[in-house]
Amino acid sequence: MQTHHRQSGMTLIELMVAAAILGILLAIGIPSMRGMSETEAVRGHTNTFFSTLRYARSEAIRHRAQVVICPSNNSESASPSCSDGVTDHWEPGWIIFVNRDGDTNYTFDDTKDTLLRVQGPISTSGGIIEVAGGAPNKLVYRSTGILLTGGGSSYSFDGKSKSTTQRKRVCISLQGRARISASLDDCT
Secondary structure (H helix, E strand, C coil): CCCCCCCCCCCHHHHHHHHHHHHHHHHHHHHHHHHHHHHHHHHHHHHHHHHHHHHHHHHHHHHCCCEEEEECCCCCCCCCCCCCCCCCCCCCCEEEEECCCCCCCCCCCCCCCEEEEEECCCCCCCEEEEEECCCCCCEEECCCCCEEECCCCEEEEECCCCCCCCCEEEEECCCCCEEEECCCCCCC
């Protein structure tokens, strides 16, 4: 007696149809995934900067001393330093330190000041594209948590595609409180 075995599997035509459908789905999905990835990078960098401001403010109150946030080209090195912030922007990173020596130039001296935190380069998004409101190259919180320099300023973050829909803005009040603005035009 012969038994018939039914073959299972796909025919070449079925395989080609499945590959075509997969190709169409990938063509539709990959651009939206790229946009979603870019949105998340901008959101992450905005939140990082926002939390840096909140952390520096709370540390100024806790230490009862001035706390400085400044851009740094070598933030992740063994001896980080502040850059001038004019020709060297915030994208390479920044440092936060307690200004124990009280110098009015607000430069980091690793023998006198206390380094609190470092932030490495912002590279997965378009970075900080705009420093609005005449923001200085250093933000200095007083021991009361109020900004000595940098109040009333804002920092905008952009995606790599430079799409305005990706942009986010961090606003800093004259009192030193930070918030993420829903609008790029409004920080009041």
